[in-house]
Amino acid sequence: MYDLIVIGGGPAGLAAANSAWQKGLRSILIVERDKEAGGILNQCIHNGFGLHRFKEELTGPEYAARFIDMLKETGVELMLDTMVLEITAGRQVHVISAKDGYQVLSAKSIVLCMGCRERTRGAIGIPGDRPAGVFTAGSAQRYLNLEGYMVGKRVVILGSGDIGLIMARRMTLEGAKVLACVELMPYSGGLMRNIVQCLNDWDIPLYLSHTITDIRAENGRVSHVTVHKLDENRQPIPGTNLEFDCDTVLLSVGLIPENELTRAAGIQMDPRTNGAVVYENMETSVPGIFACGNVVHVHDLVDYVSAESERAGAAAAEFVLKGQREGEALELKNGADVGYTVPQKIRAQAVEKAADVFFRVRRVFKNSVIEISDGEKVLASFRREHMAPGEMEHILLPRKILDQARGGQITVSAKEA
Amino acid sequence: MIDVAVIGCGIIGAAAAFELSKYQASVAVLEKENDIAMGETRANSAIIHAGYDPKPGTLMARFNVQGNAMTEQLCKDLDVPFARIGSFVLAFSEEETATVRTLYERGVENGVPGLQILDGDEVRKMDPEVSPEVVCALYAPSAGIITPWEYALALAETAVRNGVELHLSTKVTGITKIDGGYRIETTKGPFEARYVINAAGVYSDVIHDMVAPHAFTVLPNKGEYYVLDKSECGRARHVLFQCPNQDGKGVLITPTMDHNLLVGPNASSVSGPEKTGNTAEGMAFVREKAAKTMPSLTYRNAIRNFAGVRANTDKDEFQIAVAAEHFIDLAGIKSPGLSSAPAIALEAVRLLGTCGFRPEKKADPVLTRRKKRFRFMSEEERKQAVRENPLYGRVICRCETVTEGEIVDAIRSPIPPCSVDGIKRRAGSGMGRCQGGFCGPRVVDILARELGISPLSVLQDGAGSYILMSETKKEAQD
Numbered sequence: 001m002y003d004l005i006v007i008g009g010g011p012a013g014l015a016a017a018n019s020a021w022q023k024g025l026r027s028i029l030i031v032e033r034d035k036e037a038g039g040i041l042n043q044c045i046h047n048g049f050g051l052h053r054f055k056e057e058l059t060g061p062e063y064a065a066r067f068i069d070m071l072k073e074t075g076v077e078l079m080l081d082t083m084v085l086e087i088t089a090g091r092q093v094h095v096i097s098a099k100d101g102y103q104v105l106s107a108k109s110i111v112l113c114m115g116c117r118e119r120t121r122g123a124i125g126i127p128g129d130r131p132a133g134v135f136t137a138g139s140a141q142r143y144l145n146l147e148g149y150m151v152g153k154r155v156v157i158l159g160s161g162d163i164g165l166i167m168a169r170r171m172t173l174e175g176a177k178v179l180a181c182v183e184l185m186p187y188s189g190g191l192m193r194n195i196v197q198c199l200n201d202w203d204i205p206l207y208l209s210h211t212i213t214d215i216r217a218e219n220g221r222v223s224h225v226t227v228h229k230l231d232e233n234r235q236p237i238p239g240t241n242l243e244f245d246c247d248t249v250l251l252s253v254g255l256i257p258e259n260e261l262t263r264a265a266g267i268q269m270d271p272r273t274n275g276a277v278v279y280e281n282m283e284t285s286v287p288g289i290f291a292c293g294n295v296v297h298v299h300d301l302v303d304y305v306s307a308e309s310e311r312a313g314a315a316a317a318e319f320v321l322k323g324q325r326e327g328e329a330l331e332l333k334n335g336a337d338v339g340y341t342v343p344q345k346i347r348a349q350a351v352e353k354a355a356d357v358f359f360r361v362r363r364v365f366k367n368s369v370i371e372i373s374d375g376e377k378v379l380a381s382f383r384r385e386h387m388a389p390g391e392m393e394h395i396l397l398p399r400k401i402l403d404q405a406r407g408g409q410i411t412v413s414a415k416e417a
Numbered sequence: 418m419i420d421v422a423v424i425g426c427g428i429i430g431a432a433a434a435f436e437l438s439k440y441q442a443s444v445a446v447l448e449k450e451n452d453i454a455m456g457e458t459r460a461n462s463a464i465i466h467a468g469y470d471p472k473p474g475t476l477m478a479r480f481n482v483q484g485n486a487m488t489e490q491l492c493k494d495l496d497v498p499f500a501r502i503g504s505f506v507l508a509f510s511e512e513e514t515a516t517v518r519t520l521y522e523r524g525v526e527n528g529v530p531g532l533q534i535l536d537g538d539e540v541r542k543m544d545p546e547v548s549p550e551v552v553c554a555l556y557a558p559s560a561g562i563i564t565p566w567e568y569a570l571a572l573a574e575t576a577v578r579n580g581v582e583l584h585l586s587t588k589v590t591g592i593t594k595i596d597g598g599y600r601i602e603t604t605k606g607p608f609e610a611r612y613v614i615n616a617a618g619v620y621s622d623v624i625h626d627m628v629a630p631h632a633f634t635v636l637p638n639k640g641e642y643y644v645l646d647k648s649e650c651g652r653a654r655h656v657l658f659q660c661p662n663q664d665g666k667g668v669l670i671t672p673t674m675d676h677n678l679l680v681g682p683n684a685s686s687v688s689g690p691e692k693t694g695n696t697a698e699g700m701a702f703v704r705e706k707a708a709k710t711m712p713s714l715t716y717r718n719a720i721r722n723f724a725g726v727r728a729n730t731d732k733d734e735f736q737i738a739v740a741a742e743h744f745i746d747l748a749g750i751k752s753p754g755l756s757s758a759p760a761i762a763l764e765a766v767r768l769l770g771t772c773g774f775r776p777e778k779k780a781d782p783v784l785t786r787r788k789k790r791f792r793f794m795s796e797e798e799r800k801q802a803v804r805e806n807p808l809y810g811r812v813i814c815r816c817e818t819v820t821e822g823e824i825v826d827a828i829r830s831p832i833p834p835c836s837v838d839g840i841k842r843r844a845g846s847g848m849g850r851c852q853g854g855f856c857g858p859r860v861v862d863i864l865a866r867e868l869g870i871s872p873l874s875v876l877q878d879g880a881g882s883y884i885l886m887s888e889t890k891k892e893a894q895d
Contacts, residue, residue: 033812083812094796098810098821101803102796120852122644122721129694130723132877132884136854143858149872149885174889213697220882236697247886260816 003320004313005093005107006030007084007261010039011302012293012309013113014067019313020111021074024321028076029105031095033083037071038064039115040138041302043145046166048193052303063302087112087265089286109316112262112276112284112291113309116298118163119254126158128215133222137163137252141170150174152248156225157181158212160188160195160390162300164252169198171250178202179244182210182227184234187364189254189390191300211236215249222247255298262291272340273297279329280346280355281315282308287324290316297342297358300392304358311356325350330405335371335413337362339389346410348402355397361387361414369417370395374405387414419443419582420774422601422610424589424624427458428565428755429747430616431572432762438579439784440766440776445610446573446581447603449588451880452839453832454569456618458755459842460693460725461640462666462682463565463673464656466753467504467557469524469532470666476735478527480757480764485559487759495571495786497563498674504560504656505540507551507710513660517555520661524557531558546652546711560656564674565755566842571786572758574831578783583832584608586880589617592627598743599628612743612774614765619690619728621736621748629741633749637690638727640665640682641699646718646850649678657710665727666752668706670714675817675848680707680714687726695722720850727751737764743772789826792818792845813863814856816849821863828867835868836876837861837884861885 003025006013009032017030036042041049044060051057054066071078082097093105118136133152135143140151141163153176157164160183168178181199186209188195199206207227213236214226225244228236257275268277268285275296276284282292292312293305318325327347334340341359348355365387372380372395379401387393395412402410421437423430426448437444450456465488471477492499508514517534524532535543537551577583584605591602598611617624622635650672659667665684673679683702700722707714730736730749735757740746745768747761754761769775789802791809802809802822809822827834827843834840837847837860846860847853853860861884865872876882 033815081811083815085812085818096799096803096810096812098803098807101807101810102800117851118854120720120854122719122852125643125695125700125716125719125722127695127697127700127722132882139854139857143885144889147858147862147872148889150887150889151884152886214694216694220877220879 002029002105002107003027004029004109004111004316005105006111006113007087007093008032008039008113008115009037009078009080010113010115010293011041011064011067011305012115012295013039013111014064014071015306015309016111016113016292016313016316017076018067018070018074019310020317021076023314023317025317026075029079030076031079031082031084031093033081035081037068037078037080043142045145046170049302052301053306067306084261087261089266091288108320109288109290111312111316112289112295113293114258114261114295116255116257116294118251119256121251124253126212126215129217131215131217131221133247134215134249134251137161137167137250140250141167144170144174150176152176154179154246155248155250156212156227156244156246157250157252159183159251159253160190160206161252161254162190162194164250165190165194165198167250167252168204169202172202172204178204179246180205180207180227180242182207182212184211184230185209187388187390191390207242212249213241222249225249255294257295257298259295262295265289270340270344272334273342277344278342279325280343280351281318281325282312282343283315283319283325288319297340300390304392304394328408330402331409332357333409333411334359335373335411337414338412341412346402348399351399351402353399355402357395357397357412359393359412360389361393362389364388365414365416367417368414371413371415372397372401373411373413375407375409375411379404379410383417418598418609418611419445420610420776421612421614421769422447422599422608423614423616425615425617425621426453426569426573426583427456427616427618428454428569428758429618429750429761431569431576432758433614433616433747433765434576434581435572436762436766438576438581439778439782441779442776444581445608446576446583447587447589447601447608448583448585451586451835451876453573453583453585454566454842455879456690457725457728458569459566460723461565461752461755462669462671463563463679464504464671464755465499465561465563466756467524467560468527468529468753468756469520469555469557470661471527471753473523473526476737477753477757480735480760481753482528484757484760488561488563488756491759492563492568494784495575496788497568497571499561499563500674501559501561502655502672503556503558504658505544505554505556506658506660507540507547507554508660509550509552509709514553516660517553520555524555529557529559532556544654544657546713547657548710548712562656562671562674563755568755570832570843575783575786577831579779589624592624612745612769612772614745614747615740616747618750619726621728621746622730625740625746625748628744632740633730633732633736635690635749636729636731637687637692638729639685639687639692639699639724640727641695641703641724642679642681642722643700643703643716643719644721644723645678645680645716646720647676649718650676652678652711652714659706659710668703668710670707670710675845677720690726693724693726695724699724720852735761737761739768739772745769745772789823790845791820791823813859814846814849816851817845819844819846819856824860824863825867828864836878836882837864838878840864
């Protein structure tokens, strides 16, 4: 019986395990499906990681290495090349590997760190032929950075998520011609710094309020893409077509938390995030099972994943060493122009000083205010110069504000100041 | 000179080859694509129809009902996923109620077992998400769902194990009559055969015209589909048809043997058999029609679109006949072709007999096939599988839980695949919600390793569908 089993050895899992060790747990196992730890960071060879966490610019593998090195100082076990098939609410973990076969492991606590997957062509229903040459940006990144292969020479990118932007620059550096980055929404889905450094610096045009309306194939491979401008109902405007001869389409059209194991364990899900509903300490609806990182909600920066996961790891340690947190939970609700909140529930009396709350706004704001209310009265407000759906917002709600909330709920909304 | 050449290895060519492989005859199958089941067979509704649709007295009616009855045992023997889940034809009005009655009578005349007309409430009791607007339905308990490419693979693999030669990437370019048979020109050189079976699907008119006077024209007709995630599978418990119209059987909603939900097709005539692209209009049509059957349906969890081209002809009937001396058409096979396949194969052998070809049966042909599918194994079976082969402990496709063991087995199967999609059709990897985003690069690796080729040579699917274009920087040479 382990004190803690961490599902996934990416940035979330590494930070959660390390934190649980620091908080006193001594029998901790990380189960990782790949042949090495680090998760998606291993293919993110660009820099820009760790500015918040380490106050320096690291590449993805370097950032992962920092945490892997920290773990080497601990007694945390790392089980690689092993797939988790099932997790039960009774905290049994079914795993399988070529080396050790099928095993059923038990744990006093579990932290879910499975990360997310990319939305695909099928999820968004792009019309046209279905040839080779249509990749999710992350798959193309894996081929390029880990396997050493170029997936194409003339590229159109759909979606302006961060991985797509990073790949625009990366493919250009490797000699490909990136013809366009096409975004359905009137604003970018990625970080501003990536728009500047990955598109503008390389003269790659960004077409906002546009989408791919047709993909054509020649001899089994992408040969042509048609792009249209969209009206306010996101319908293609006839006559606005742009035509691109290209061999590759990269998709960066969103990430989906990978929660099949979570659902199968009967853990309550939040349809807004596609992740588990969590309390202030990242505990799910099943006592002793915690979740953190992109499996809960998609983050912009790994630094925030690490911080959230350290809280989850510490909470797992607290659960094992001291027992479960008590107390009534406040419900967090998303008000005007806020898409979701994490956590969704806060047990105010368990909060020492303040609770971290993360959320995304639904549209671009300039000179705005985040308002916290209990449905009747405004409890607090936070000024922001700029907010956008591509950038996750974070506020700290002090205990004394939580204690003022009446009616068992708190609403987070955004508006112009 | 071989005894029989079968042109085309879709479900019909595969079923004919399987049937012929039971006899002491030399048989070659010529397929123009780099894998079998690359046309209509891999892109259809995946239904074994009950047989109430075709007009009584037609070959379609006869072979559908007969084929349906044969399918269950055949799928048991060859380990093909098949389930007789039953189907409904839903009526939304008085007029459609009359259609349902006509279909019932037609079905009874065709010999379809167990047909019933149920009222709307009875239908919704059996399939709760069916529209409240449905007033009654024809219930056909003998209808089933199947994995069509697996069905064709099972038949063709077993035929190959019985000695049938399968020639892939072998396109027939011309046929000439020679003494005692035919000379068939192909992109891989000539073949000589005493008898020829034309199972060329959407190209069956072209093959026919190489030998016999023009008799029918294929009018390629495209159907587009949505595949929804496993989370949506439970929305339909039966095959849910609407009343048929002049365009075919209409938009249906059905669970699949892989526990997805399949929605489609529309019907639109296209200029050629290769026009299998999806269109915004076609997809919108499918969504609109499906909403009538199931107002609660959403596409939030769609994972894939596809389209297939039907071999409709200018005749509303299968073209199954001795078309010239020693030349048999199994042509113009549209729906219910998949359902009819094993019966059509029997008919092909009978027609060869009428041409004077009556070989002896083999003493001991292979008639069974077994396949390991990790995702459907119990915990004990999984433990056993890994003990026997450690590669069954390495999960390559997370969404569908497909192991490296199954992928390697597929590569070493009687009809080895050469593409990522060929692996997908055999092992199921990449079929799920991430559509190969995770397992794709891993499958490329395994294919390259097992076939001893560069990853640059690995194909996504058909000829030319290269995944990777070039290597990046190579390691510095010393």
